[in-house]
Amino acid sequence: MxxxxxxxxxxxxxxxxxxxxxxxxxxxxxxxxAGARPEGETHYSVTVISxxxxxxxxxxxxxxxxxxxxxxxxxxxxxxALTLRAPGE
Numbered sequence: 001m002x003x004x005x006x007x008x009x010x011x012x013x014x015x016x017x018x019x020x021x022x023x024x025x026x027x028x029x030x031x032x033x034a035g036a037r038p039e040g041e042t043h044y045s046v047t048v049i050s051x052x053x054x055x056x057x058x059x060x061x062x063x064x065x066x067x068x069x070x071x072x073x074x075x076x077x078x079x080x081a082l083t084l085r086a087p088g089e
Contacts, residue, residue: 004041004077008069015068018050019087026081042078054086 002010005023012021024045046065053061061084069077 004072005044008044008046008072008077011068011072012046012048012050012065016048016050016052016064018048018052020047020049022047042076043081044077044079045081045083047083049085049087049089051087053084056086058084 009023026043
């Protein structure tokens with residue numbers, strides 16, 4: 001069975017063809033906070049370096065990633081800490 005981290009990575013790889021993608025589950029650090037669930041898989045740190053971000057500002061990059069992961073948000077993903085860069089940045 002795929003974890004949410006695996007699904008996040010796969011979706012980003014399919015849509016953004018990144019040079020690098022790192023997904024870290026930080027849910028344990030948010031226990032008791034809004035959106036946290038006892039089973040975890042709610043809070044993630046994601047770093048993506050992708051040519052898809054070239055010429056985009058920070059807000060546009062974030063919106064794009066949120067669009068890519070819309071289904072995960074509907075299925076219980078609560079929060080992302082994003083680091084989004086184009087190659088060479």
